[in-house]
Amino acid sequence: GxxxxxxxxxxxxxxxxxxxxxxxxxxxxxxxxxxxQNPWGQLINLFYIPSGTKQNxxxxxxxxxxxxxxxxxxxxxxxxxSGVYFCAVEPDTGGFKTIFGAGTRLFVKA
Amino acid sequence: xxGVTQTPKHLITATGQRVTLRCSPRSGDLSVYWYQQSLDQxxxxxxxxxxxEERAKGNILERFSAQQFPDLHSELNLSSLELGDSAxxxxxxxxxxxxxxxxxxxxxxxxxx
Numbered sequence: 001g002x003x004x005x006x007x008x009x010x011x012x013x014x015x016x017x018x019x020x021x022x023x024x025x026x027x028x029x030x031x032x033x034x035x036x037q038n039p040w041g042q043l044i045n046l047f048y049i050p051s052g053t054k055q056n057x058x059x060x061x062x063x064x065x066x067x068x069x070x071x072x073x074x075x076x077x078x079x080x081x082s083g084v085y086f087c088a089v090e091p092d093t094g095g096f097k098t099i100f101g102a103g104t105r106l107f108v109k110a
Numbered sequence: 111x112x113g114v115t116q117t118p119k120h121l122i123t124a125t126g127q128r129v130t131l132r133c134s135p136r137s138g139d140l141s142v143y144w145y146q147q148s149l150d151q152x153x154x155x156x157x158x159x160x161x162x163e164e165r166a167k168g169n170i171l172e173r174f175s176a177q178q179f180p181d182l183h184s185e186l187n188l189s190s191l192e193l194g195d196s197a198x199x200x201x202x203x204x205x206x207x208x209x210x211x212x213x214x215x216x217x218x219x220x221x222x223x
Contacts, residue, residue, distance in 0.1 A: 033211050041198060041217055042112075048211030086153065088212075096166040098143070099151040103182070 002027045002091045004101035011106045013077045015040030021072040021104045032063050033098070034072050035086040043086075046072070077108045113137065116201050116215035128189040128221055130165065131218045134156045135182055135203030141165070142184040144176055148197040159184055160206070176195075 003026040013019055023032070034046040047054050047061040049070065054061055058077075063070040074081055084103040090096065113136035123129055135142050144156040155168035159178035170176075173191075178184040188195060198219050202212040 010112075035212075035214075041219075043200060043202075043214035043217075045211045045213060088153075096158055097155050097168050099155065100145075102152050 002029070002089065002093075004087060004089055004099055006085075006087055006101040006104050008104060009102070010103060013106065013108045015077060015079060015108055015110050016072070017077050017108075018075045019077060019106070021074070021085050021106075023070040023072070023101055025068050025070075025087075025089050025090075026067075028092045029089040030092045031090050031098075032065075032070050033088045034061055035069070035088060036078065036081075037084040037086065037103070038080075039083055046085075074106075077106075079108045081109050082106055082108050086095075086102055112213050112215060114139075114203050114215035115212050116199075116218050118218060119216065120219050120221075121223060122221045123191060125191055125193060127191050127222075129191065129220065131186040131188070131199050131201075131220075133184045133186070133201030133203075133215060135184070135201075136213050139203035139205050139213070140182065141204045141206060141210075142178055142182070142183070143202040144170075144186050145200040145202065146197050147200060147217075148176065148194075152196075153200070156186070171208060188220070193222050196220055196222045 005024045031050040051065045060073045086099045090098045115134040140161045156170040158166040202214045204210040
């Protein structure tokens with residue numbers, strides 16, 4: 001099946017710093033999503049981005065489907081950005097199964 | 111509030127027992143997805159329903175079953191529970207299958223003792 005690899009696995013930032021999280025996937029996908037799981041366990045959908053670039057406030061994401069990767073940019077990080085960031089893909093082989101990567105755990109220090 | 115409602119929020123039960131987790135999707139969403147999140151396995155896809163019918167099945171054990179009712183709410187039934195079934199169980203919904211983002215509920219934390 002499709003492999004989804006996220007890097008880095010862990011990241012510690014000082015408040016105000018910028019960061020880039022990466023998601024590589026091994027096969028073609030129908031769609032790709034980025035989620036943030038906050039320290040209380042809630043999963044928040046950040047982007048639905050099968051291709052192209054989207055921005056939402058301090059967050060932006062770019063997916064280059066032909067090269068099988070996606071990037072999540074966090075600018076001017078805040079302590080509330082802490083948590084785990086997941087990339088999730090649905091392979092285009094059919095089956096409607098969305099597979100999650102292992103996540104990037106981010107801690108933003110005040 | 112995401113609009114996806116999961117009950118109960120917490121559940122503690124003994125090995126060998128059976129439990130039912132409930133999910134009400136966001137208004138207008140036809141697809142419901144169930145995921146299991148454990149420390150060592152990450153987020154694992156269990157099963158998806160679309161407008162009452164099973165659409166996709168993932169790593170769901172035979173002891174587990176699910177259904178989606180005509181009012182679109184879904185239930186996940188876990189039976190013959192084992193210690194290893196302790197996990198967070200999430201439900202998500204989307205308008206249709208495929209080209210839409212998911213909205214997750216707050217999850218049910220199941221502890222099997």
